Amino acid sequence: MQLQKIDKARYRKHLNIVIVTSILTLAISSLAIAQGLIHLYPDESGSHFHWNLLGVVAGCLIVGLTLSRVKLHDFMREVYYVWQLKQVLNQIQRKLAKVKKAVEQDDVNAMIVLNYYYQACRHLWQLDDNTITLDDLGVWQTTLDSKAEALNLNLKMEDFDLALLQQY
Incomplete structure (x- = not known):
């Protein structure tokens, strides 16, 4: 998955609408269904x-199925993209310790994965205004860049493929 430039304001606006709509739909449908069932099948106790x-x-189920059906709609483009990005980052996160160990052993594929992970985290954190750890991320990225430079490697985002994680 390649990183995309998205409009942060549009993303935040649409995310907030999706969250509020999902919460309201869940609350209203849950209450309506439960009350309907209680009315049809009362319990004497x-x-x-x-x-x-x-x-x-x-x-x-209603909220989940609705989101599943509308995820490709233009309104959901940014929200769905961030959701997919978070899934990829989660997959990398699960294998991050092994990837970092492989980077220490000069594994090029691990460096590509780690470079993507750092860039994607920066992208996601900026979209979500989670800037607390961006300084740490900058240090980690600099360390990786130094290691790649010492090995005469040019780490490119385009080289990342989720299949690279299979070996870790």
């Missing part, structure tokens, strides 16, 4: 936990 739980599960 007064415990309606199972109907409330079923209402929440059904509400989650």
Whole structure:
């Protein structure tokens, strides 16, 4: 997955709309379904936990299926892109210790993965206004760049492929 330039303001606006809409849909559908089931199948003991739980599960399914169906819509372009980026970063994060160990052993593929990881983290953190650790990220990137330079390597974002993680 290659990094894309996206409009941060549009992304934040659309993300907020998706979050609020999802929360409202979940709350309203859960309550409506649970109340409908309670009305149709009342419990004499007064415990309606199972109907409330079923209402929440059904509400989650409604929200999940709706998001799944509209994810490719233009309105969701930035939100879906960030969601996919977070998935890729999560896959790298799970193998990060092994990747870093391979970088110490001058593994070129590991350096490509780590370079992508650092660039993608910077991109994501700037989009989400999570700038607290950007200084640390800069130090890590400089260390990796120095190592690549010492090995006469030119690390390019285009060289990254998720398949490179298979070996770690």
